[in-house]
Amino acid sequence: MKLSGPLRDFQARLGHTFKAPALLIRAVTHSSMSSPHRDDNQRLEFLGDRVLGLVISEALLNADPNAAEGLLAPRFNALVRKEACADVARQIDLGAVLKLGRSEMLTGGRRKEALLADAMEAIIAAVYLDAGFDAARDRVLALWGDRITNVKDDARDPKTALQEFAQGNGHPPPKYTEVARSGPDHAPVFTIEVTIETGDSDRAEATSKRAAEQAAARALLARLQGETS
Known part of the structure; x- marks a missing residue:
């Protein structure tokens, strides 16, 4: 062949x-x-x-x-x-x-x-x-x-890290919601919002839902850890 x-x-x-x-x-x-x-x-x-x-x-x-x-x-x-x-x-x-x-x-x-x-x-x-x-x-x-x-020692998946942070503070796992989708069908852009029980949330855009969820989790975790440091 x-x-x-x-x-x-x-x-x-x-x-x-x-x-x-x-x-x-x-x-x-x-x-x-x-x-x-x-x-x-x-x-x-x-x-x-x-x-x-x-x-x-x-x-x-x-x-x-x-x-x-x-x-x-x-x-x-x-x-x-x-x-x-x-x-x-x-x-x-x-x-x-x-x-x-x-x-x-x-x-x-x-x-x-x-x-x-x-x-x-x-x-x-x-x-x-x-x-x-x-x-x-x-x-x-x-x-x-x-x-x-x-590879970094702090190389955990951002969604996993955020979930561990939430549960470590006595909260249920974060919720992810698709709040918008734009662009043509062959190249969509997803906007995902992640929220934890306290009401804290963040949003991110990416060309896949998974990537947007990761980016939103990373942003929210960075903010929450900054507030508690």
């Missing part, structure tokens, strides 16, 4: 030439393009998530042999969460080669954070199946690069 020009170019950006090109094609095929004769990347995503987790766990242990589990866990979560995977996907322009159905194309699927993150995990699995664990580890370490050594 021969790869198209864009997929051959993507191999160069990824740093891996596939012996079994069908694995790469499957890894970039979203479920909106699946058919009885075309597998999508969901099963690869499942596997890639586990391969990524093992590689990052090993890398963190090697980077800081004396770090306690309490420090390693938030570092790990920061490096494997959707935002980090999507950031790496954008770094190698994975969105440009995704095979998407018409509905996903029209709604800006190539830029969606969750879709990019899932596809990045599928790519990791494809490398693993094509050339083994060492090859997959080499690609992850190369692509994640300085993120591993520069």
